[in-house]
Amino acid sequence: MVSKSKMEGSIGAKNKRNILSAAEKAFATHGFKGTSVQQIADEAGLPKTNILYYFKSKQGLYVALLQDIMALWNSRFDMVTSKDDPAISLADYIAEKMTMSRTHPLASKIFAMEVLNGAPYLTKFFRNEHVAWMNGRVAIIESWITQGKMQAVDPSYLLFHIWACTQHYADFSAQISSLRGKTMKRADFDDATRELVRLVLTGCGLAVPQKYLETAE
């Protein structure tokens, strides 16, 4: 019976999840400084001291949350190889990132704020795992180019632009909703995804895969 003793104190695990979820809401809406531990406590339905019991400090909670968020960034694009089809790979990556913006907008906002403020808690991550990831992806795109599978574009800037556009729908939702007069629904995200896939792929001299072509009418 090993499992029982190491059940991670299911009470604690549950509470931690609850607190992290409340913190995500609060931090995404008001930023790190703009959020008080009391607000998180209210959101979680717990007394303030209980928050500090599970996370040693507000900063500790924030860092834990940030780590959870970074784990979300993992993608099937991580595993792409130079033998894959660039059109499919890039289109799927764009679609995947758009889905993230739709389903995890709060995580995206917290990440965006962190980077806006100079990414004090991410510098290490950026300089290690993230650079390695980037180098790998750049190499594969370059290989696609030398294989003549796609037009010569700068891979770094291409990735920046994909991130910029996909994250924009989460981070700037207030502006987008105001301008459209209504919030983005699932169908709108699908439209935006198709538009973006077409823009990027055409710009890379690639044909748009069937499944990202306009279906209806």
Next chain:
Amino acid sequence: MVSKSKMEGSIGAKNKRNILSAAEKAFATHGFKGTSVQQIADEAGLPKTNILYYFKSKQGLYVALLQDIMALWNSRFDMVTSKDDPAISLADYIAEKMTMSRTHPLASKIFAMEVLNGAPYLTKFFRNEHVAWMNGRVAIIESWITQGKMQAVDPSYLLFHIWACTQHYADFSAQISSLRGKTMKRADFDDATRELVRLVLTGCGLAVPQKYLETAE
């Protein structure tokens, strides 16, 4: 002698500019809540009370700054007509926005933070001037499309994507610098501009104007 009496108290005008500049730096780095009036005072080299003398409150200062920032958004693209050339017009707009990201990154960051937090002080602006601007631009792009000057794309999403990519270089500079191992210089911005112009214009079925084609080597 009307002018002399209404010289706007050049002392006051100068101080206000100084304070706004200090506030821009502080707010862009730490957000509204994360910035104390004292920090702004230190940055401006003035006692705290003097800040409150010129701007009635921290919030008042922030709103004044935000208005200054919104005025910066004015663009030559505002004046484009359906008779203009879409390739030139869009390329110039992209280049102009990239220049803004390079020369006014703090303004871009403050705007981004404001929108991230739900744009509480911009809702009115969004719903009025901004929607009107948007409708006008969308109509012109649609007219370009019906004239057969460019491919059929959704004008709203196209504009969103242009904003996303251009602002990204200001707002996410911490991430970009980390990944590149060095900050973006003027020449790098020019490279990024060319890449983005090519991506967008090609994606709209437009030829890239001469001046945005790779020059060197």
Next chain:
DNA sequence: CAAAATCCTGACCAAGTAGTCATCATTTTT
């Protein structure tokens, strides 16, 4: 069931905050 570990919380505190106010200094106007 006893002991140990984990969980929970009210009372409290030191530090930092935005903003007020009374007073003084300088500049502008008459």
Next chain:
DNA sequence: AAAAATGATGACTACTTGGTCAGGATTTTG
């Protein structure tokens, strides 16, 4: 130069905040 307007600031206050701590409750383990 007198009066008026504008500019400048130290001292103070009311309030919020993150975090501690001591002690109690509940659950888990032997």
